[in-house]
Amino acid sequence: xxxxxxxxxxxxxxxxxxxxxxxxxxxxxxxxxxxxxxxxxxxxxxxxxxxxxxxxxxxxxxxxxxxxxxxxxxxxxxxxxxxxxxxxxxxxxxxxxxxxxxxxxxxxxxx
Amino acid sequence: xxxxxxxxxxxxxxxxxxxxxxxxxxxxxxxxxxxxxxxxxxxxxxxxxxxxxxxxxxxxxxxxxxxxxxxxxxxxxxxxxxxxxxxxxxxxxxxxxxxxxxxxxxxxxxxxxx
Numbered sequence: 001x002x003x004x005x006x007x008x009x010x011x012x013x014x015x016x017x018x019x020x021x022x023x024x025x026x027x028x029x030x031x032x033x034x035x036x037x038x039x040x041x042x043x044x045x046x047x048x049x050x051x052x053x054x055x056x057x058x059x060x061x062x063x064x065x066x067x068x069x070x071x072x073x074x075x076x077x078x079x080x081x082x083x084x085x086x087x088x089x090x091x092x093x094x095x096x097x098x099x100x101x102x103x104x105x106x107x108x109x110x111x
Numbered sequence: 112x113x114x115x116x117x118x119x120x121x122x123x124x125x126x127x128x129x130x131x132x133x134x135x136x137x138x139x140x141x142x143x144x145x146x147x148x149x150x151x152x153x154x155x156x157x158x159x160x161x162x163x164x165x166x167x168x169x170x171x172x173x174x175x176x177x178x179x180x181x182x183x184x185x186x187x188x189x190x191x192x193x194x195x196x197x198x199x200x201x202x203x204x205x206x207x208x209x210x211x212x213x214x215x216x217x218x219x220x221x222x223x224x225x
Binding site for chain 1: 144153154156159166167202204209210211213214215216217218219
């Protein structure tokens with residue numbers, strides 16, 4: 001079935017370092033969403049990207065949708081301990097009837 | 112709105128017992144989703160409803176799993192009989208639409224089957 005592949009699976013950084021997670025699909029995507037799940041919490045929507053090459057920013061977070069709409073990235077500048085959690089990308093299946101979630105990238109930050 | 116509400120938050124049961132998980136979606140949301148999250152398999156869609164009607168249950172692992180949505184404010188996910196491999200966190204989510212719409216997740220039910 002359709003999958004969205006996320007890398008890396010885990011990432012540990014020192015506070016203040018940057019962090020990037022990548023999401024890749026073998027098929028062209030109509031849109032992609034990003035969610036954050038804090039430890040012990042539930043996924044919370046961060047943003048949706050729709051246009052080819054789109055870049056959106058939320059404070060220290062920068063989201064990008066590839067030109068071919070087959071990949072996306074989330075970059076965090078100068079990580080803080082509050083950034084700890086698992087970041088998921090999610091994209092529609094071929095029929096557009098459901099979101100397929102990537103396995104997520106778990107970020108840990110040491111101060 | 113209080114967001115998506117799930118109960119119980121934690122459930123510990125013995126193999127063979129029936130388990131019922133409950134969900135109240137956000138008012139006005141036409142879509143309700145049940146997900147299961149495990150370390151091995153990640154976040155899996157089990158079933159979703161549109162206007163209380165089950166649309167796609169292809170993710171339901173076995174006949175032991177069943178889901179209902181008797182009205183717009185309530186849904187249940189039942190496992191009977193439960194098995195240790197059913198241990199996971201079960202999330203309910205609701206949204207105004209399908210894949211182009213943000214999904215709002217409930218806090219989840221952590222199920223442990225001994």
